[in-house]
Structure formats: structure tokens, C-alpha cells
Amino acid sequence: MDNLVSEKNQQLFRNARILIVDDEPDTRDIFKRQLEDEFEIETAASAREAVEKLNNNNFHIALTDLVMPDEDGITLLKRIKQEWPHISVMVISGKASIEMAVEAMKLGADEFIEKPVEDLDLLKLMINKILKTKWQTEEIERLRRILVQGFERNKIVGNSFEIQKVMEKVKKIAPLDTTILISGETGVGKGLFADLIYRNSSRKQHKFVSVNCGSLPENLLESALFGHKKGSFTSAIRDKTGYFQEADGGTLFLDEITETTPAFQLKLLRALEEGVIRKVGDDRDIEVDVRIIAATNKDINEEVSNGNFREDLYYRLNVINIHIPPLRERQEDIMLLAHAFMKDYAKKYGKQDLNFSEPVISIFNNRNWQGNVRELRNAVEHAVAMASHQKIMPEDLPITIYNPQNNYRPPAGQIYDLPFPQAKANFEKNYIENLLKKCHGDVSQAAEISQIKRQNIYDRFKKYDIDPDSFREK
Numbered sequence: 001m002d003n004l005v006s007e008k009n010q011q012l013f014r015n016a017r018i019l020i021v022d023d024e025p026d027t028r029d030i031f032k033r034q035l036e037d038e039f040e041i042e043t044a045a046s047a048r049e050a051v052e053k054l055n056n057n058n059f060h061i062a063l064t065d066l067v068m069p070d071e072d073g074i075t076l077l078k079r080i081k082q083e084w085p086h087i088s089v090m091v092i093s094g095k096a097s098i099e100m101a102v103e104a105m106k107l108g109a110d111e112f113i114e115k116p117v118e119d120l121d122l123l124k125l126m127i128n129k130i131l132k133t134k135w136q137t138e139e140i141e142r143l144r145r146i147l148v149q150g151f152e153r154n155k156i157v158g159n160s161f162e163i164q165k166v167m168e169k170v171k172k173i174a175p176l177d178t179t180i181l182i183s184g185e186t187g188v189g190k191g192l193f194a195d196l197i198y199r200n201s202s203r204k205q206h207k208f209v210s211v212n213c214g215s216l217p218e219n220l221l222e223s224a225l226f227g228h229k230k231g232s233f234t235s236a237i238r239d240k241t242g243y244f245q246e247a248d249g250g251t252l253f254l255d256e257i258t259e260t261t262p263a264f265q266l267k268l269l270r271a272l273e274e275g276v277i278r279k280v281g282d283d284r285d286i287e288v289d290v291r292i293i294a295a296t297n298k299d300i301n302e303e304v305s306n307g308n309f310r311e312d313l314y315y316r317l318n319v320i321n322i323h324i325p326p327l328r329e330r331q332e333d334i335m336l337l338a339h340a341f342m343k344d345y346a347k348k349y350g351k352q353d354l355n356f357s358e359p360v361i362s363i364f365n366n367r368n369w370q371g372n373v374r375e376l377r378n379a380v381e382h383a384v385a386m387a388s389h390q391k392i393m394p395e396d397l398p399i400t401i402y403n404p405q406n407n408y409r410p411p412a413g414q415i416y417d418l419p420f421p422q423a424k425a426n427f428e429k430n431y432i433e434n435l436l437k438k439c440h441g442d443v444s445q446a447a448e449i450s451q452i453k454r455q456n457i458y459d460r461f462k463k464y465d466i467d468p469d470s471f472r473e474k
Contacts (some may be wrong), residue, residue, distance in 0.1 A: 016131055017042065017057065021050040021064035021076065022092070027115075031063065034120045035127070047071035051079065059087055061130060066093035066100055074104060081108050088130045092117070105421055112420070156189070156196055157340045160330035166193070166322060173320050174200035179272070181257075181317045182295040184324030187374030190295040191255060193324060198251040203291055206250030209243045214259035222264060223280050226271075232281020244277045244288045257294040257317070258303050265310045272316050292317070327369040327376065334364050337373060341380040342392070349385055357391040358465045359433065362426070363402055393470055429464040432457070433471075441472030 017040045020031050028043045035041055042057065044050035046068060054062070062080055066073035077089050091104045094115030101112050110130050117123055156167065173180065174197045182190045191210060198208045216224060219233070227242030243252060260268070271277045272292060276285040294317045296303075303309040327334060338356065346354045356364070360383070369375055383396040394402040432446070439445040446468075447454045461468060 016060040019044060019050060019053060019059045019062045021062060023065065023068045035124060047076040050076060054084055061088045061090060061127060063090045063092060066091050066104060074100060077104055077107050077109060088134060156192060157337050158330060158333040159336060160332040162325045162330045163333060166324060169322060170197055175202060177291055179317055179319045180293045180322060182322045185326045185372055186297045187372035188324040188326055189373050190324055193322065194253040194293045194295065197293060203250050207247050208251050209247040210253040211243055212255045214256035218261050218264050226277045226279055228280035229282045244271065244290055247290050248288050251291045251293060254292065254294045256296065258296040258298045258300055258309055262310055265313045269313045269316060327372045331365060335361060337376055338364055338380055341377050342384055345381045345384040351384055351387060353390050354384060354387060355391055357393050359394050360392050363394060432460055432466060436468055436471040441468045443468050
């Protein structure tokens with residue numbers, strides 16, 4: 001259990017204050033003894049006593065029973081959300097009806113725990129999870145406030161904690177006239193971040209020149225970057241100005257820098273250290289004033305160790321390193337990006353009022369996205385182009401994302417990380433969709449097999465945005 005919460009987070013949460021509200025003395029005592037080694041604990045025997053303590057103290061979490069004499073936990077929950085909206089609420093009960101539990105979650109309860117609580121370590125784990133979410137939410141808001149102050153965000157989309165930390169670092173280093181190395185997997189958007197740094201730099205009035213070093217052989221890359229003199233090689237029929245000179249006063253972005261040869265790297269090192277270049281076939285140096293941003297999708301330390309990349313050039317480029325996390329590590333950004341792409345492509349293809357169906361949202365959120373943002377963007381463009389309804393359906397996605405021959409299943413372990421109401425809803429939705437596939441959209445047959453009344457099954461269609469017509473054979 002302890003491995004699930006980092007030591008750093010435990011330090012952050014150690015002073016968290018928790019209010020336990022329960023009319024049963026034994027429950028209050030058990031919870032207090034279980035939690036007081038990590039948190040500051042206060043207890044209250046009634047909602048009235050809880051309100052008094054809330055008025056006089058600051059708390060991070062209130063853990064309250066739902067069924068209590070006089071004022072119940074639902075009433076207390078409502079009051080907390082109205083008067084102390086920053087406090088997270090966990091509800092606990094062994095006597096509450098399903099309706100009460102559902103109402104509590106709708107009112108904003110963060111967790112529902114059923115008595116008796118047999119695994120008290122699970123209670124501690126839930127509290128740490130809530131505190132971690134609260135801390136990240138507050139930190140993201142702090143970073144947002146920093147970023148809106150005179151910072152052009154450009155086309156970067158994302159609200160996750162991971163991307164906000166990257167943005168905070170970009171804002172700090174963009175005005176500094178220093179070399180930057182951007183690392184990250186293919187498709188994460190390294191070029192976008194390079195452009196973002198340029199647009200917020202003191203060089204933004206001059207050119208931004210981007211070169212993919214992996215797309216050119218060494219002899220052409222040298223000519224492209226440094227230029228050449230007429231007659232320096234067979235096809236050199238005129239003098240050529242290289243990208244270094246073109247970007248003079250501005251920014252030169254060297255993508256896939258680890259695809260270059262050691263011989264070329266030596267010439268690049270000289271240009272960086274001395275601020276001069278020499279055209280191919282020329283005998284004189286040319287001074288250039290260029291800010292270099294380089295990028296790689298490889299482990300550059302490993303490339304250095306294997307002798308594929310010069311160590312001195314690595315140190316010259318890696319003055320400041322920015323690592324862009326893969327999309328699978330910032331899941332909160334998936335649908336934000338998907339909606340942004342959908343809006344762009346809907347305009348491009350003349351599709352109005354498009355939206356994603358729940359099955360597509362589920363597919364997107366549970367995919368590993370090895371191709372990162374680029375793969376997601378391509379999937380959305382394909383879906384928008386193929387969509388024939390206002391809802392984008394799984395059938396509109398590329399076959400690499402959704403194959404109708406295979407029933408989609410979320411990763412087995414992932415469902416156990418969800419709150420019970422959400423896990424139950426995911427199961428119910430998948431169950432009904434697979435049932436409709438089996439019955440080819442025949443609602444009567446689906447109701448008979450599932451033993452769910454027709455009216456109730458239609459209620460679930462509406463709840464989960466399921467269109468039985470889409471399962472019928474054309």
C-alpha cells in the first residue's frame with residue numbers, strides 16, 4: 001500500500017486536517033486511531049457539532065456518516081458544498097439506501113464507503129488519492145495564473161498537471177537567449193513547443209526556421225544548413241544561402257538531431273561555440289547570430305554512451321532540457337485535444353454540430369496512444385471526415401483504432417481504479433452495447449435476453465447515449 005503513494009506526497013499531506021463525523025463512538029475511535037499517524041484528526045458526534053468545528057477550523061476533508069439522528073449526512077454535505085466548497089467530502093454508511101448514496105455522489109461527494117469498513121488501509125489510500133487530486137488541482141490553477149500573465153500559449157492544448165509544469169518551465173526559459181534541447185517520443189508535439197518558445201522570446205520579430213535533420217543525407221544536410229558556393233559539387237549550379245543565415249537574428253529548430261553523423265556534429269559544434277559557419281566549397285567564415293533549439297525522440301544519453309552522438313555537442317545543446325510527456329501520461333488532455341482537433345476538422349470538412357459519442361470517448365480514454373498527439377489528431381480527422389451523423393461513432397474511427405470484428409474491452413486492471421459508480425456504469429454500458437451487437441439492434445430480443453423491461457432498457461439507451469439503430473444491419 002505504501003508504495004502507491006510517494007514519499008513526497010506523504011510529506012505534502014502529513015499536515016492535512018480531517019474531520020470525522022459519526023454518531024457511533026466506536027466508528028469515530030477506530031477511524032481516528034487508523035488515521036492520526038498521518039493526518040491531524042478532529043471528530044464530531046453530530047452534524048451540528050461538525051458545523052461548529054467547520055466554523056472554527058480549516059479542514060481538507062470531511063468524512064461523514066449519512067444516517068445520523070437529527071440532521072443527516074446529506075444535509076451536512078449540502079451545507080459543506082455551499083459554505084466550504086474547497087473541502088472534499090467522503091460519505092460512509094451501512095444503513096443508507098441506494099438512493100441516498102446516489103444523491104450524495106450527485107451532490108459532490110468524492111467517495112462513498114460502505115460499512116463495515118473491513119480494509120482500513122483502503123480508507124487511508126482513498127484519502128491520499130483525494131488529497132493528491134486536490135493538491136494537483138490547486139497547483140494547476142496556480143500555474144494557470146502564472147501563465148496568463150503576458151504569455152502567448154499558441155496552439156498548445158492541455159490542462160493536465162504534467163503539461164502545466166512544462167508550460168511553466170517554457171515561460172521561464174523562453175526569454176532567455178540560451179540553447180534548449182527538447183526530448184520526447186514521436187508525435188508529442190516537440191515542434192509546437194519549439195515554436196512556442198520562439199514566439200515568447202526576444203527574437204520573435206525575426207525568422208523561425210525548422211529543419212528535420214533525419215530527412216536529409218549528410219551532404220545535403222550540410223549544404224542546407226550552412227549553404228554552398230556555386231560549383232562546390234555537381235548539382236551546385238548557383239550560390240545557396242543556408243538555414244543558419246536565413247535564421248540570422250532569429251531561431252533555428254533542429255529536429256531529430258540524433259540522426260546526424262559524428263562528422264556533421266563536429267561542424268555543428270563549431271558553429272555553436274564560435275558563432276560562425278562556412279559554406280560548402282567556401283574558404284571564409286560567416287558570422288551568424290542564431291538561437292538553437294534541438295529536439296530528439298531518442299534517449300540521447302544512450303546515444304552518447306554508444307558513441308553515436310558527440311558528448312561535447314550534447315553538453316553544448318543540453319543547456320536547458322525540456323521533456324514533453326507522452327499522451328498516455330496526461331490522460332486528462334486526451335478529450336481536450338480531441339475536441340480541439342474535431343473543431344478544426346469540422347470547419348475544414350463543413351461538418352456542423354459534431355460531437356463524440358460515449359463509446360468513442362471510452363475508446364479514446366482507454367487507448368495507449370503510442371503515436372501520441374499525432375496519432376490522436378489523425379484519428380479525429382478520419383472520424384470527422386467519415387461521420388454521417390452529429391455523433392461520431394466507433395465505426396467512424398480508423399480500423400487501427402477500432403476494429404468492429406473485435407469487441408472493445410477496457411484494460412482489465414483499469415476498471416478497478418475507478419470509483420464504484422463509474423465502474424458499474426462502464427460495465428452496464430458495455431454490456432448493453434455488446435448485447436445490441438449480438439441482437440443486431442433488436443431491442444425486444446435484447447430486453448428478453450437481459451431480462452430488463454423495454455422501458456428500462458430505453459432509459460439506459462438515453463443515459464449512455466446508445467443508438468440501437470446503429471447496431472442494425474444495413
